[in-house]
Amino acid sequence: VAHRAIPAALLNATTGIKAIDEGITQLYSTGYMHNHLRMYVASVACNIAQAHWRVPSRWLYYHLADHDIASNTLSWQWVAGTFSVKKYYCNQQNINRYCHTNQGGTFLDHTYEELPHMPVPQVMQEVAEMQLTTKLPAYDMPEFDHSKPLLLYNAYNLDPLWRDDMDANRLLLLEPRHYQQYPVSEKVLTFICSLAQNVRGLKIYTGHVEDVLGTGEFAGVYSKAHPAFMHYPGTKDEPQWMFGQVPFVKGSFMSYWKECEKYF
Numbered sequence: 001v002a003h004r005a006i007p008a009a010l011l012n013a014t015t016g017i018k019a020i021d022e023g024i025t026q027l028y029s030t031g032y033m034h035n036h037l038r039m040y041v042a043s044v045a046c047n048i049a050q051a052h053w054r055v056p057s058r059w060l061y062y063h064l065a066d067h068d069i070a071s072n073t074l075s076w077q078w079v080a081g082t083f084s085v086k087k088y089y090c091n092q093q094n095i096n097r098y099c100h101t102n103q104g105g106t107f108l109d110h111t112y113e114e115l116p117h118m119p120v121p122q123v124m125q126e127v128a129e130m131q132l133t134t135k136l137p138a139y140d141m142p143e144f145d146h147s148k149p150l151l152l153y154n155a156y157n158l159d160p161l162w163r164d165d166m167d168a169n170r171l172l173l174l175e176p177r178h179y180q181q182y183p184v185s186e187k188v189l190t191f192i193c194s195l196a197q198n199v200r201g202l203k204i205y206t207g208h209v210e211d212v213l214g215t216g217e218f219a220g221v222y223s224k225a226h227p228a229f230m231h232y233p234g235t236k237d238e239p240q241w242m243f244g245q246v247p248f249v250k251g252s253f254m255s256y257w258k259e260c261e262k263y264f
Helices: 018-030 035-048 054-063 069-080 092-099 176-181 186-198 209-213 253-261
Strands: 150-153 169-174 202-206 221-224 235-237
Touching: 018 035, 018 054, 018 092, 035 054, 035 069, 035 092, 054 069, 054 186, 169 186, 169 209, 186 202
Parallel strands: 150 169, 150 221, 169 202, 221 235
Antiparallel strands: none
């Protein structure tokens, strides 16, 4: 680790690696980036430019429409080699193969044996500081029927089928405290609010959960359990696990995955 910033070439999509620069440009315009490209970007940032993983991981999270705190953070740590003696490297040949490019002569046009011993390429040496902030839209407190339960939604739960048979108040919370800690872009917020239209009767409020509860006592408060939203009061429904029948398996992820494969 040479610094705790982000290479300016990543911010500006000027790394010179065609597939990576196009992927970053697409990220800015659409909020999406292919999983392979996410790994390539993280490898270039952490293992070629020698940036600590935390700042560039926050940059990627900020722009991803499918942002996920755990998946994004742990993926960056995996690429950077934390908790491990092995870092993830990509070279130009690998990028050409999976991104269907035909580029040569770049700073990644080396063997996997050579990459770990290279000095930081000049194009990746300039670093930038970031100020990631979220300007939340102003959604006022809606009216509630306090004789009915309150179902709390957030960006991690916009499931239109969750308790869909319940006659209840449905509220998407945009909590300033959450977005101060985990900022996202305006495009991401627009995406979140557009998904809210898929949930019948869902209203949006910009504020904190305690402000809502201060309006009166509801006939029950419900949410989906999630580590980032454990401060919600009331009943927390367990998530729907892809492989709920598989018990916790100690060891590597692959040992767990082999158990899951039995249920394909």
